[in-house]
Each structure stands twice: as C-alpha cells, then as structure tokens.
Amino acid sequence: MVAKTIAGKTVEVNEEGFMINPNEWTEEIAVEIAKEEGIPELTAEHWKIINFCRQSAGASGKAPTLRQITVGTGVSTKELFALFPKGPAKKVARIAGLGKPEGCV
Amino acid sequence: MKKLVILGAGTAGTIVANRFKRVMDLDEWQITLVDPDPIHYYQPGFLFIPFGMYTRKDVIKPKRDYISAPLTLIQSAVEEVDPVQRLVRLANKQSLSYDYLIIATGTDIHPEETPGMAEHEWGKSIHSFYTLDTSLKLNQMLHNWEGGRLVVNVVENPIKCPVAPLEFIMLADWHFHKHGKRDRVEIIYATPLPGAFTKPVASRLLGELLERKNIQVEADFMIERVEPDAKKIVSYDEREIEYDLLVTVPLNKGAEFVARSGLGNELNYVPVDQYTLRSKAYDNIFVLGDASDAPASKAGATAHFAIDLFTENFLRYVEGHELKPYFDGHANCFIETGFGKGLMIDFNYEQEPLPGRYPLPGIGPLTLLEESEFNHWGKLMFRWMYWHLLLKGMEVPLPSEMSMSGKRLV
Numbered sequence: 001m002v003a004k005t006i007a008g009k010t011v012e013v014n015e016e017g018f019m020i021n022p023n024e025w026t027e028e029i030a031v032e033i034a035k036e037e038g039i040p041e042l043t044a045e046h047w048k049i050i051n052f053c054r055q056s057a058g059a060s061g062k063a064p065t066l067r068q069i070t071v072g073t074g075v076s077t078k079e080l081f082a083l084f085p086k087g088p089a090k091k092v093a094r095i096a097g098l099g100k101p102e103g104c105v
Numbered sequence: 106m107k108k109l110v111i112l113g114a115g116t117a118g119t120i121v122a123n124r125f126k127r128v129m130d131l132d133e134w135q136i137t138l139v140d141p142d143p144i145h146y147y148q149p150g151f152l153f154i155p156f157g158m159y160t161r162k163d164v165i166k167p168k169r170d171y172i173s174a175p176l177t178l179i180q181s182a183v184e185e186v187d188p189v190q191r192l193v194r195l196a197n198k199q200s201l202s203y204d205y206l207i208i209a210t211g212t213d214i215h216p217e218e219t220p221g222m223a224e225h226e227w228g229k230s231i232h233s234f235y236t237l238d239t240s241l242k243l244n245q246m247l248h249n250w251e252g253g254r255l256v257v258n259v260v261e262n263p264i265k266c267p268v269a270p271l272e273f274i275m276l277a278d279w280h281f282h283k284h285g286k287r288d289r290v291e292i293i294y295a296t297p298l299p300g301a302f303t304k305p306v307a308s309r310l311l312g313e314l315l316e317r318k319n320i321q322v323e324a325d326f327m328i329e330r331v332e333p334d335a336k337k338i339v340s341y342d343e344r345e346i347e348y349d350l351l352v353t354v355p356l357n358k359g360a361e362f363v364a365r366s367g368l369g370n371e372l373n374y375v376p377v378d379q380y381t382l383r384s385k386a387y388d389n390i391f392v393l394g395d396a397s398d399a400p401a402s403k404a405g406a407t408a409h410f411a412i413d414l415f416t417e418n419f420l421r422y423v424e425g426h427e428l429k430p431y432f433d434g435h436a437n438c439f440i441e442t443g444f445g446k447g448l449m450i451d452f453n454y455e456q457e458p459l460p461g462r463y464p465l466p467g468i469g470p471l472t473l474l475e476e477s478e479f480n481h482w483g484k485l486m487f488r489w490m491y492w493h494l495l496l497k498g499m500e501v502p503l504p505s506e507m508s509m510s511g512k513r514l515v
C-alpha cells in the first residue's frame with residue numbers, strides 16, 4: 001500500500017495502482033487516472049460505463065466483470081474495447097476508483 | 106421426515122450426500138439426489154487423456170457405486186426450481202418438494218457461445234479437453250499430428266480448474282519432446298489474463314517456467330471469434346493469431362435451469378454468501394462446488410474443503426443456530442509441469458499462492474510453487490484417493506482451513 005497524490009488529492013493505492021478506498025475517489029481523479037491509462041479525454045460514453053461500475057460496486061462492494069458491464073449497460077464488448085483499450089474491465093475499475101475485478105481465481 | 110434434495114450428483118453432490126449419510130439421523134431425514142447422467146467422471150483425469158496417459162476407463166465409474174440406500178438417486182434432469190413453493194420440477198415430470206435444497210450442478214463448457222468455434226472445424230482443427238468426448242477426440246488428433254502451431258486459448262474467466270490450461274500446455278511440451286516433434290511445434294498460450302496466472306506471485310513464477318519451456322504467452326487476449334477456414338482467432342482489440350491446432354477452454358456456464366428459475370447471475374452461477382455458501386436470496390438453499398458465484402477456485406479440492414466444514418455447520422443450522430462464516434475459500438491444486446514433475450499451490454480468499462512446503466511446514470513432502478517428482482506422484486495418487494476416499498465421504502488427512510505455516514513470503 002502506498003500513498004499517491006492524484007489531481008491534488010492524496011489517496012491510498014495498492015501495488016497495482018488500484019485505489020484502496022472508493023470513497024476517496026473524485027471525478028477529477030478519474031480524469032487523471034484515465035490519462036495514465038492512455039485515455040486523453042473521458043467522453044459521455046466513458047462516463048456511462050464508469051458510473052455504472054461505481055453503482056454496481058456500491059451494491060456489491062466489488063468491481064463488475066466485463067460480462068456484468070455488457071449485460072448491465074447494453075454496451076457491447078467490442079465498444080468497451082474501443083473505449084477502454086486492452087483490458088476494459090480492469091481499466092475502468094482503476095479509473096472508477098474500485099479494486100481489481102474478481103472472476104479470475 | 107425432513108426432506109433434503111441435492112441437485113447434481115457430481116463431485117460435490119456425491120461427497121456431501123455420503124457425509125450426511127454418516128452423520129445424519131436418516132430416520133428423520135430423507136435425502137434425494139437428482140442427476141440425468143448415470144456416469145461419474147473423474148474430471149482431473151481428462152487432462153491426461155489427450156497424451157495417452159489415461160484412458161476412458163480410468164476416469165469413469167457408475168454413479169450407483171457411490172450412492173446407495175437410504176440415499177435415493179433419481180436419474181433425470183432438473184427443469185426448474187420454484188424456491189417459493191419449495192418444489193423441484195424434473196424432466197421426467199416428477200415434482201419433488203424440499204425443506205432444504207443443495208444446488209451442486211457444477212459448470213460446463215459452451216463452445217457455441219464463441220462465433221466460429223463449434224462449427225464445421227470443431228473436432229477437426231479445433232479441440233478441447235474439458236469433457237470426456239473432447240479429450241478422447243484430441244487424443245486421436247495428437248496421435249496423428251505432424252506438428253505446426255498449437256494455440257491454447259481460454260475464452261473467459263472464471264473457468265473450472267483455472268490451472269488446467271497451463272498443465273495442458275506443459276504436458277503437451279513434454280509429449281512433443283518425447284515423440285521427437287518438439288522442434289516442429291510452436292506453442293502459444295492466449296489468455297484473457299494479464300499473465301500466466303491470476304495471482305501475482307504464482308503468475309510470475311509460472312510465467313518464468315513457461316518461458317524456460319519456450320512457450321509464448323499472449324496476455325490480455327479476449328477472444329471475439331474464431332475464423333475456422335482462415336484458421337485464426339481474433340480478439341476484441343483486433344489481434345489475430347493463426348493456428349494449425351486450436352485447443353480451447355470454451356466459456357464456462359452454470360446449468361440452464363438456474364437461469365430459468367431466476368436463481369442465477371449472468372453466467373448462471375447462484376449468488377451466495379462466500380463464507381457460508383448459503384444463497385443470498387433464500388435461506389434454505391445452499392450451493393456447493395462450481396455452481397456458486399463464490400470467488401474461490403472452481404476445483405474439486407475447494408468443494409471438498411468447503412464440504413468438510415459445511416456438514417457440521419448445516420447440522421447446527423437446522424437445529425436453529427446461527428451460521429458461522431466457516432469457509433475461507435481454501436483451494437489447493439497440483440500443477441503438472443511435464444517430464445514427470447509437478448508443483449503445487451495452496452491459497453484462499455485473502456492469501457495468494459506462495460512458495461513453501463505442504464502439508465507439514467518445512468517438511469512437505471509436497472513442494473509449493475516449486476517443481477518436484479513427488480508432486481507429480483501426488484497428482485497421480487489423487488485419482489485413487491478420489492474414487493476410494495473422497496467420493497465416499499471419508500476423511501482425507503488434510504486440513505480444511507488454509508495455514509500460513511510452511512509458506513515463504515516473497
């Protein structure tokens with residue numbers, strides 16, 4: 001666990017750069033982490049997915065898996081890969097200030 | 106009479122029924138199992154069939170050998186559960202009422218969910234080893250194969266036995282060496298994970314092992330489709346990998362009736378409390394083995410550890426006591442690494458696999474995350490334990506909860 005300053009706020013992150021406490025998250029932080037992930041600008045489409053993940057985690061406390069995101073938002077896997085290249089579920093979880101998605105044990 | 110109905114008589118269903126048979130008062134309890142398939146499969150053995158190390162007869166036995174009076178086994182498929190009326194409807198039109206229900210219908214492969222996979226090349230240039238039939242077909246294929254590029258792909262996680270694809274690859278490497286073909290075979294592992302395995306330390310150590318064996322890992326590969334005529338797989342981010350032989354672990358999903366009964370998540374797994382394995386929706390439904398959404402490894406060993414603890418907790422629960430959070434997600438797996446060796450991993454919900462010794466700290470004889478011949482023999486011996494001890498519900502001398510002693514922090 002290390003402390004890291006993102007968008008002027010000091011938050012705790014784990015070794016893989018996922019935030020520990022989702023309550024420390026702000027929209028400004030999301031914008032900064034997105035840049036680190038190679039996404040220069042968050043569009044309305046990005047926010048739709050980020051907000052879904054925040055809501056879904058609120059209920060279960062866990063970041064949703066890729067399949068849960070596609071089922072829950074109606075956005076196709078293909079589009080998700082275009083929005084969050086490479087590992088969309090992992091990437092959006094980081095940007096949304098959530099832990100790494102489970103489903104791979 | 107109180108009625109307990111167990112759906113599925115595979116690994117978990119059979120073990121728990123035989124445990125109950127030993128410890129429950131069967132004048133008070135009526136226990137009924139339901140399963141359409143009269144054969145019990147030793148699924149870990151499917152891994153060895155493609156390489157001729159096991160044959161069909163090594164991995165099958167009649168279910169009747171393991172389920173006898175006063176247990177009842179009905180040979181039919183579950184069509185639907187009505188959790189409000191506490192009724193199970195079967196394909197043979199029978200209805201069963203229950204006081205308590207255990208869902209143990211496992212998970213199965215669905216190659217038809219990936220476009221291009223289960224079409225005209227299925228069983229020809231596209232194979233699997235996750236069922237008895239597919240592993241037998243792959244055995245024939247490998248027998249005649251002259252070499253080329255072998256691509257092993259996992260479609261999506263979770264899958265049962267998450268280490269099986271790695272073991273398959275390392276056994277294939279050994280097999281081709283033995284038959285003097287290794288220089289004519291290229292091996293690629295295309296996985297949706299960011300590395301060889303899920304947890305960091307194991308992923309690194311296993312990744313190094315694959316590299317030494319000259320096996321290429323294509324990480325973060327989420328397959329979108331197979332192009333069976335062009336013989337290539339294509340990922341969602343447009344990466345393409347050509348193959349001569351594709352060995353796939355298709356999408357794993359729970360049984361269809363789970364969805365039909367409104368009991369499942371998006372992959373037909375039943376949501377449960379991960380520490381008690383009780384359904385989140387109904388307090389008289391429990392889910393054992395692969396059928397639940399608990400974030401534990403979907404493995405026979407996990408089911409066995411959970412059932413060890415479940416049995417006594419269930420008996421207390423039906424007497425009116427609170428359920429304790431008894432299950433820590435404990436899993437351990439032998440991993441075949443080829444050339445007569447194997448390694449082992451031991452982990453739970455919180456603790457990732459680490460190197461060390463098991464089950465006796467400092468002594469072993471099994472080595473964790475390190476190759477040894479003993480581990481390989483352990484895995485082969487396990488088949489005997491499975492048929493003769495585990496399925497019959499007998500105690501196996503291994504602790505059910507994970508222990509940190511004997512493990513090295515790295």
Ligand SMILES: Cc1cc2nc3c(=O)[nH]c(=O)nc-3n(C[C@H](O)[C@H](O)[C@H](O)COP(=O)(O)OP(=O)(O)OC[C@H]3O[C@@H](n4cnc5c(N)ncnc54)[C@H](O)[C@@H]3O)c2cc1C
Nearest residue numbers: 113115116117148149183210211266394395403404405406
């Ligand atoms: C290739 C391979 C290698 C493996 N290696 C290992 C290993 O080394 N170590 C390990 O611990 N685990 C291993 N496993 C995993 C292990 O086999 C499973 O985790 C274990 O069998 C799960 O038990 P289960 O009872 O949940 O499901 P299963 O044993 O699969 O049983 C499910 C049962 O439900 C029945 N069923 C399905 N649908 C219905 C229905 N509608 N109505 C009624 N019944 C139904 C089925 O017929 C079946 O009998 C391996 C699996 C595979 C495929």
